[in-house]
Amino acid sequence: MPKITIDGQTIEVAEGTTILKAAGQAGIEIPHLCYHPAFPPEGSCRLCLVEIEGSPKLELSCSTVVREGMVIKTQSEKVIEARRSVLEFLLAEHPMDCPICDKAGDCKLQDYYEAYGLFESKFKEIKEKKDKLVHIGRNLLLDRERCIQCTRCVRFLLEVTKTGELGVFERGIHSIIGFYENEPVNNNYSGNLAEICPVGAITDLDFRFKTRTWFLTSRPSICPLCSRGCAINIEFHKGLARIELGKRVFRIRSRENQSVNKYWICDYGRYSYSYLDEGRIAQPFQVINERRTNLSWERMLFILSEKIKSLRIRKRTSRIVIVLNSALTNEELFLVKRLFIEELGINRIFFSDPPDEKGDGFLLTAERVPNRRGALNLGFNLNVGEEVLKQDKIDLLLIFAAHLAEIMPLGWLSTLANQIESKFLFTSRESGLSRHVDFVGPVTPVAEKAGSFTNVDGLNQSFDPALNPWGQSWPEWKIMINLAKEIPINLRYFGRLNSPETIRKVMAEEKLNFSVNP
């Protein structure tokens, strides 16, 4: 283990570590543009130069490996001067169109200019004209003037997706990023290119001119669209004082999680976020003869608990059917187990998950629900089908549909609707289903609640709400706990549960496998 000194700080790092990584471990940030931790160093931007004692010239910290006793200076006058000069060359051909660039605000070139540049340009020549609007893929737009040839995009396509659509063409000042005719970037991970581009050369058409990055707040969450459970950041606008924006979430970006998705997310997870804002139900309501009457949650849970109580007294809880889905968190599935199965003795429970689609072999899995593994771990039988509907008469039907209502195979509901006495639907969005039920309660999708999922590899991941609940939406665990208190059932047990953390604690006490990775 070599011992090195960086800016007077002596640290010990593993053999073969580069100076840039070692500095990162010591908490010193060395500016860099072309280096990305996921790829081997390229060394084309020349911004990460550092001074090494005994070395005649400055060295690239991204590709120089540490040696025993190395003394490195990252803030010396020589280094700062070199950074300034490198920035000056990078900006010599960079169009100053930050006002219209979607990257402005999280552009690294902009940040480094603020930190180390701040010079007046000495170049009086007119800048080179290049193509400003090149469609290089489904959702990608390339601006060749802004490009600094860091080749992060090229390396991403070579090393991560292994498709290699992009390459560097021409030489010197004329070098451009391009693709062969009729073969643009067309893979399920293209959205990552806009994210790893350190400048605004590759931008996202989906986000183009929608808002500016500094208006957005970023909160961590977990992608609920397949069973991989990729770490994501949800970026949303807090809203304006007087004008309705119409949507909150403007984009989804990947978050680093080495044990699941590294640095990437797929395009399916990146661009399917409209369900968070469109067609949301704000208040519980009752449907009588296709007319809607708004209710409060208290009133609705009172009605539901009265129905359950009357069935319970008449020993007819076998006439209750509960439809679940694998987008419920472990905590909620645990509550289903304790409340509905053990306390109320309901055994007609089945899972109605959206049908599997093709995975892509990298991150996107075939299961389009986030928590099938969790349901299996908790002992649910996912193979029970719609045959439970026919076993006996149904007096009460509870459907937990989350945001999946449109894609859940619930065709049987329209034919059975008239035979079922009362039907409760818990969903977050308007869908055709609300025509067939009597009561609809809005629930929060994954982005608005806390809990934990078990992903396809059996990894438990907890998450916190990234957005505020829409209107009066409630998470499912809150509905179940309040229902238990309303009936009331075993208050000593359910009374102390008031958040996913407390539920998780109880699960751990009951030895239900719950060590959760944050």
Next chain:
Amino acid sequence: MIKLLGYFYEILKGSWITCRHFVVNMWFHTLWFLGIKTKRRGAVTIQYPEEKKEIAHRHRSLHRLMTREDGQPRCVACMLCMTVCPSECIYIEAAEDPDPEIQKYPKTFLIDLSRCCFCGFCVEACPEDALRMDTGKIELATLNREDLIYDLNRLIG
């Protein structure tokens, strides 16, 4: 009783100030009238609104949007004015311009003058010199609030 006397005392004090101003100003006006040039001059009331005082050239008045040669707004919808505005009175919606050299133009540009505090930060922030507050229009009162929301057409016009 003392309180009551204090009340009348203040009234008398106020009257005294008014009278003093009248006499002093009248004195200087008379001297000026008689052709005696004094250093100090008597106060003059401007007969607003018939008579208007000239506005200083740095005065911040109603906003206007500058235009390019072809009449399109110079604004590129960078939203810096919207960001810097302390009273959140500016709202901009950007759209794609067919010209790749321009790319971005404001589809909607609203300034809500009922919220504006005329601080001029938006003018300072503008990187394109598209927004100025030099129209000299200061009489902005209207009979309803909607008229105080200025859109693109009114701001260019």
